Amino acid sequence: MNKRQPITIKEVAEKAGVSQMTVSRVLNKQKLVKASTRERVEAAIAALNYKPNLMARGLAGGRSKLIGLAYYNPSPSYLSALVVSALKHCRDLGHHLVIEDLSDIEDGLDTTMILKRLSSIQLDGLILAPPLSGNTKLLELMQDIGIPTVLLGSTDDRFKQSSVVFDDRAAAYTMTCHLIDLGHKKIGFIRGPHELPWSRKRQEGYEQALIDKGIQIDKKLILEGDFTFRTGMHRGDDLLELPDRPTAIFASNDDMAAGVIAAAQRRSIQIPKELSVVGFDDTAIAAAIWPRLTTVRQPIAEMAQASVDIISDVTAESWNGEPVRLVNDSIHIVERESLAPPA
Amino acid sequence: MNKRQPITIKEVAEKAGVSQMTVSRVLNKQKLVKASTRERVEAAIAALNYKPNLMARGLAGGRSKLIGLAYYNPSPSYLSALVVSALKHCRDLGHHLVIEDLSDIEDGLDTTMILKRLSSIQLDGLILAPPLSGNTKLLELMQDIGIPTVLLGSTDDRFKQSSVVFDDRAAAYTMTCHLIDLGHKKIGFIRGPHELPWSRKRQEGYEQALIDKGIQIDKKLILEGDFTFRTGMHRGDDLLELPDRPTAIFASNDDMAAGVIAAAQRRSIQIPKELSVVGFDDTAIAAAIWPRLTTVRQPIAEMAQASVDIISDVTAESWNGEPVRLVNDSIHIVERESLAPPA
DNA sequence: TCATTTTATGATAGGGCTAACATAATGACG
DNA sequence: CGTCATTATGTTAGCCCTATCATAAAATGA
Numbered sequence: 001m002n003k004r005q006p007i008t009i010k011e012v013a014e015k016a017g018v019s020q021m022t023v024s025r026v027l028n029k030q031k032l033v034k035a036s037t038r039e040r041v042e043a044a045i046a047a048l049n050y051k052p053n054l055m056a057r058g059l060a061g062g063r064s065k066l067i068g069l070a071y072y073n074p075s076p077s078y079l080s081a082l083v084v085s086a087l088k089h090c091r092d093l094g095h096h097l098v099i100e101d102l103s104d105i106e107d108g109l110d111t112t113m114i115l116k117r118l119s120s121i122q123l124d125g126l127i128l129a130p131p132l133s134g135n136t137k138l139l140e141l142m143q144d145i146g147i148p149t150v151l152l153g154s155t156d157d158r159f160k161q162s163s164v165v166f167d168d169r170a171a172a173y174t175m176t177c178h179l180i181d182l183g184h185k186k187i188g189f190i191r192g193p194h195e196l197p198w199s200r201k202r203q204e205g206y207e208q209a210l211i212d213k214g215i216q217i218d219k220k221l222i223l224e225g226d227f228t229f230r231t232g233m234h235r236g237d238d239l240l241e242l243p244d245r246p247t248a249i250f251a252s253n254d255d256m257a258a259g260v261i262a263a264a265q266r267r268s269i270q271i272p273k274e275l276s277v278v279g280f281d282d283t284a285i286a287a288a289i290w291p292r293l294t295t296v297r298q299p300i301a302e303m304a305q306a307s308v309d310i311i312s313d314v315t316a317e318s319w320n321g322e323p324v325r326l327v328n329d330s331i332h333i334v335e336r337e338s339l340a341p342p343a
Numbered sequence: 344m345n346k347r348q349p350i351t352i353k354e355v356a357e358k359a360g361v362s363q364m365t366v367s368r369v370l371n372k373q374k375l376v377k378a379s380t381r382e383r384v385e386a387a388i389a390a391l392n393y394k395p396n397l398m399a400r401g402l403a404g405g406r407s408k409l410i411g412l413a414y415y416n417p418s419p420s421y422l423s424a425l426v427v428s429a430l431k432h433c434r435d436l437g438h439h440l441v442i443e444d445l446s447d448i449e450d451g452l453d454t455t456m457i458l459k460r461l462s463s464i465q466l467d468g469l470i471l472a473p474p475l476s477g478n479t480k481l482l483e484l485m486q487d488i489g490i491p492t493v494l495l496g497s498t499d500d501r502f503k504q505s506s507v508v509f510d511d512r513a514a515a516y517t518m519t520c521h522l523i524d525l526g527h528k529k530i531g532f533i534r535g536p537h538e539l540p541w542s543r544k545r546q547e548g549y550e551q552a553l554i555d556k557g558i559q560i561d562k563k564l565i566l567e568g569d570f571t572f573r574t575g576m577h578r579g580d581d582l583l584e585l586p587d588r589p590t591a592i593f594a595s596n597d598d599m600a601a602g603v604i605a606a607a608q609r610r611s612i613q614i615p616k617e618l619s620v621v622g623f624d625d626t627a628i629a630a631a632i633w634p635r636l637t638t639v640r641q642p643i644a645e646m647a648q649a650s651v652d653i654i655s656d657v658t659a660e661s662w663n664g665e666p667v668r669l670v671n672d673s674i675h676i677v678e679r680e681s682l683a684p685p686a
Numbered sequence: 687t688c689a690t691t692t693t694a695t696g697a698t699a700g701g702g703c704t705a706a707c708a709t710a711a712t713g714a715c716g
Numbered sequence: 717c718g719t720c721a722t723t724a725t726g727t728t729a730g731c732c733c734t735a736t737c738a739t740a741a742a743a744t745g746a
Contacts, residue, residue, distance in 0.1 A: 006462065008732060019696045024734060032694060051463040055407060056732030058398035059701050066441075076423035076627045083426065084417075087444040096464055098409075098439050101430040119349065120394040121439055229631040255631065262633030265608070284419045288572040288598065289632050290605030351702055362726045367704060375724060399702030402731045 007050040016044035027052055054096075058122050067311050068118065068126040068147075070100040072135075075227065075255055077283035078300065082129060082152075085301035089308040098123065102132060114138070119145050125311030127152060127304075131196050133163070148314045150307040154197055155325060162314065162324040164306045168198045171296045171331045172205025172252070175278060178333055179248050180213045183341045184276065188221045188239040188246035190232060190256050202252045202280065221246055225256045232259020240267060240275075247276065247342035254279035254286045257293050261338065272340035282334050291337035299328050350393040359387035370395055397439075401465050410654050411461065411469040411490075413443040418570065418598060420626035421643065425472060425495075428644035432651040441466065445475060457481070462488055468654030470495060470647075474539055476506070491657045493650040497540055498668060505657065505667040507649045511541045514639045514674045515548025515595070518621060521676055522591050523556045526684045527619065531564045531582040531589035533575060533599050545595045545623065564589055568599045575602020583610060583618075590619065590685035597622035597629045600636050604681065615683035625677050634680035642671050 009027075013020045018041060025033050026041040033041075044050075058064035069086055071079060083099065090097045100117060118126065125148040132138055133151035139159050142149040151163040179187050189206050192199030203222070210217050223238055225231035232251055236259055239249055251257035257279030261271060269275050271291050279286055279295035286293035303326075310324045352370075356363045361384060368376050369384040376384075387393075401407035412429055414422060426442065433440045443460065461469065468491040475481055476494035482502050485492040494506035522530050532549045535542030546565070553560050566581055568574035575594055579602055582592055594600035600622030604614060612618050614634050622629055622638035629636035653667045 009734095010732080020733080021697085021735095022695060025695090028734085034694060037694080049458070051459055053402070053732055054464045055398045055401035056701095057734075059396070059402050059703085059731090060733040060735080062701085062734090064398060074423070074427075077419050079426070080417070080419035080422045083422070083442060084444060084446075087442055088446075091444065091460070096441050096443075096460075098441055099426060099430055100439075101427060101434065103427075103431075115392070116394050117434070117439075121397045233633075258631050265633050285628065285631055288601050288628055290576075290608050349702095352704095353702080363702090364704080364727080365725060368725090371704085377724060380724080396702050399731090400704075402701090402733085403703040404705080405731080 006053070007048045009050070009052065012041065012044045012048055012050045015048060016041045062122075063315060064122040064124055065095050066098050066121065066123050067095050067308060068098050068100055068121070068123040069129065070102050070118075070126060070132055071129040072102050072132045074129065075253070075283065077254070077285055078281065079129075081283060081300040082304050085304040086127065086308055089305040093308065093312050095124070095308065095312065100126075114141065115145065118147065123147055124315045125150065127307045127311070130154060130198065134195075134197050148311055150310050150324075152303060152307055160323050162310045162326075164303045164310070164326045164328065166298055166303065166328050167331065168201035169205040169208075170329065171298070172202040172250075172280070173209045174205075174331050175250060175280070175296045175333060176206045176209030177213065179250065179276070179278065179339070180209065180215065182276075182339070184246075184248040185215055185342075186218070186221065186244070186246040186248070188223070188249040190223050190225045190235045190239075190249065190251040190260070192225065192227050192252050194224060199252065206250060225251070225259075227253050227255060229255045229259040229262075232256025233263045234259070236260035236263030240264060240269065245275075248339070249275065249277050250280075251277065252280050254281045254283045254293060254295055257295065257338075258285050258289050261289060261291070261293075272338050274343060276339045276342070278339055286334070286336070293334075294336045294339035295334050297332045297334050299330055302330075303328055349396070350391045352393070352395070355384065355387045355391055355393050358391060359384045405465075406658060407465040407467055408438050409441050409464065409466050410438050410651060411441050411443055411464075411466040412472065413445050413461075413469060413475055414472040415445050415475045417472065418596075418626070420597070420628055421624070422472075424626060424643040425647050428647040429470065429651055432648040436651065436655050438467070438651070438655065443469075445481075457484065458488065461490065466490055467658045468493065470650045470654070473497060473541065477540055491654055493653050493667075495646060495650055503666050505653045505669075507646045507653070507669045507671065509641055509646065509671050510674065511544035512548040512551075513672065514641070515545040515593075515623070516552045517548075517674050518593060518623070518639045518676060519549045519552030520556065522593065522619070522621065522682070523552065523558065525619075525682070527589075527591040528558055528685075529561070529564065529587070529589040529591075531566070531592040533566050533568045533578045533582075533592065533594040533603070535568065535570050535595050537567060542595065549593060568594070568602075570596050570598060572598045572602040572605075575599030576606045577602070579603035579606030583607060583612065588618075591682070592618065592620050593623075594620065595623050597624045597626045597636055597638055600638065600681075601628050601632050604632060604634070604636070615681050617686060619682045619685070621682055629677070629679070636677075637679045637682035638677050640675045640677050642673055645673075646671055 009020050009023050013023045023041050026038050087097050127150045130153040133154040143159050149161045155163040191203045223235040225235050249260050251260050257277050260277045264275050279293045282295045282297035286295045306326050352363050352366050356366045366384050369381050430440050470493045473496040476497040486502050492504045498506040534546045550560055566578040568578050592603050594603050600620050603620050607618050622636045625638045625640035629638045649669050
């Protein structure tokens with residue numbers, strides 16, 4: 001039928017007996033259209049089944065309705081939580097999501113490549129997922145290109161960029177206190193890579209809790225992983241081989257916690273009877289192993305949604321130019337089966 | 344510096360002392376440019392750090408460099424494997440990936456909504472991930488709009504659409520034979536939802552293997568799950584409660600296999616000593632539990648890549664109009680720790 | 687009532703690029 | 717050296733929409 005030749009704004013205008021501009025105004029929900037005219041135009045749009053051409057819009061107006069989401073070596077569960085939520089919200093707001101994988105951009109940071117990709121596509125804004133949001137050079141670059149950027153999980157006051165962060169420190173603090181309140185005194189901690197700010201934040205929360213509860217920090221109980229299952233298992237092995245092994249292990253993400261559980265199960269250590277294991281993030285894997293992980297929920301979906309909102313707002317004309325900084329402070333411990341008082 | 348006003352093709356043309364069209368031809372890698380001219384233009388592009396404007400390109404040429412990837416209620420690991428791989432390949436080919444979540448499109452299939460979203464964005468092509476690729480109504484719709492579509496994991500000869508499929512039947516057959524060859528005779532099977540073609544295919548493979556090896560099919564050993572960890576655990580419980588319980592369980596995806604392992608561990612059944620468990624897909628979870636899952640690898644990454652290739656080719660002018668149908672027949676069993684000969 | 691503000695609509699001009707055709711330069715060959 | 721094919725480049729006209737400014741209509745007020 002009318003498939004080959006898409007309807008254009010011109011035809012709608014004719015059908016409604018108005019100018020293209022009026023149709024455009026209706027489409028963009030501007031105020032200056034009489035109610036009766038608006039209705040007529042909307043009827044014409046519906047009748048012709050008209051859909052505005054994004055490309056033309058982007059070209060003419062400068063706004064593309066395209067939001068970028070860039071990441072770097074993501075954990076699958078984190079990525080999909082992020083993508084799914086961002087996507088849902090994009091759709092609600094009439095945007096589209098363009099995913100950019102910057103994984104093979106080395107620390108050398110191939111500026112040319114990134115620039116080429118990002119600046120040719122006229123994104124309305126860009127969401128930088130961790131750990132990209134901690135990459136100063138990249139932030140600088142974005143500031144230069146002038147794409148409105150939202151940093152996820154990290155802020156940097158040197159740049160005028162919006163951000164949505166989670167209080168990692170407080171979350172880790174809360175979880176550690178929870179462990180201590182249950183009676184644990186020897187709590188192993190597996191931190192993330194030292195170069196990532198949230199690794200540090202989580203460790204700080206852990207240490208502060210120990211201090212506040214009057215427990216000596218034992219450096220032997222603090223090991224570093226890289227947020228993967230594999231290193232979680234290795235560091236778990238290390239902790240379990242200690243002559244006086246911990247009664248609980250707090251891994252600073254779920255993948256590593258799953259690794260610790262695997263390590264314990266290989267040694268036939270009963271969880272949670274002989275060893276408690278807790279994680280961080282509440283990603284899909286937390287509920288997909290047995291015993292299921294007790295973990296701190298990181299509100300990934302909410303944060304993704306907030307990021308999309310910010311870009312949507314920043315793109316709007318009413319924006320005052322100030323970066324938006326959101327802190328999500330909903331700390332919630334998801335109780336499952338991997339945690340119990342010490343024997 | 345030169346950030347506010349992006350460089351346009353015009354400036355490049357001036358700098359190189361040629362017409363815009365020649366620059367355009369260089370950009371689009373057409374043949375009809377003299378080598379010396381091409382070099383001059385390329386130098387100008389590099390010098391000015393010019394990046395073509397996608398929107399303008401899409402508007403003028405009809406090709407947007409945008410490839411859509413639509414899904415419905417994905418498993419996180421499958422989704423991220425898909426996205427990451429499709430993305431990588433898109434980048435290599437200079438495309439961008441626009442993700443579309445059709446999850447809340449009910450079976451009623453809100454045509455208007457989908458149309459509105461998909462047809463306004465001028466996608467060069469659309470990849471339909473399972474189970475969308477099995478949705479006849481949707482396929483019909485796509486055919487009508489005329490977007491080149493690639494079906495992932497499913498074909499439908501009624502439509503002239505390309506597809507990339509995996510031989511689920513053969514893979515399940517191979518795995519089942521492998522179990523039997525190890526000495527297993529009572530093999531439980533947890534199938535997927537009956538409405539999905541690949542659920543059926545996998546079950547057929549399982550049953551055919553039993554038949555070929557002269558083992559009676561026992562319907563009590565075949566249960567249905569919905570590809571989630573949760574139902575895997577429940578059906579695992581069911582199988583393990585059987586008076587004469589199986590020595591091996593073949594779950595038709597990894598999430599369900601993980602559920603079976605959890606169920607066994609709760610009953611202190613040793614894996615693989617007392618029970619072997621195998622999965623299907625080789626997604627991230629297979630290596631993120633202990634014991635790690637022996638599973639059939641589904642080449643998600645390769646298939647995603649192939650899909651992108653197809654769209655890229657179909658978009659090219661040289662295309663002959665025929666749908667491309669690819670079958671990936673690289674069946675590979677990933678041996679890990681969850682499988683052993685029966686006690 | 688007419689001047690003045692406010693509100694609603696229209697006309698025009700691109701935005702950056704490519705398709706399609708037109709032209710110019712080059713080469714082949716009798 | 718002219719003819720014709722071939723290859724290389726240029727010109728022009730849009731693609732579909734929105735910004736901007738201009739105009740028209742309605743509302744306000746003295």
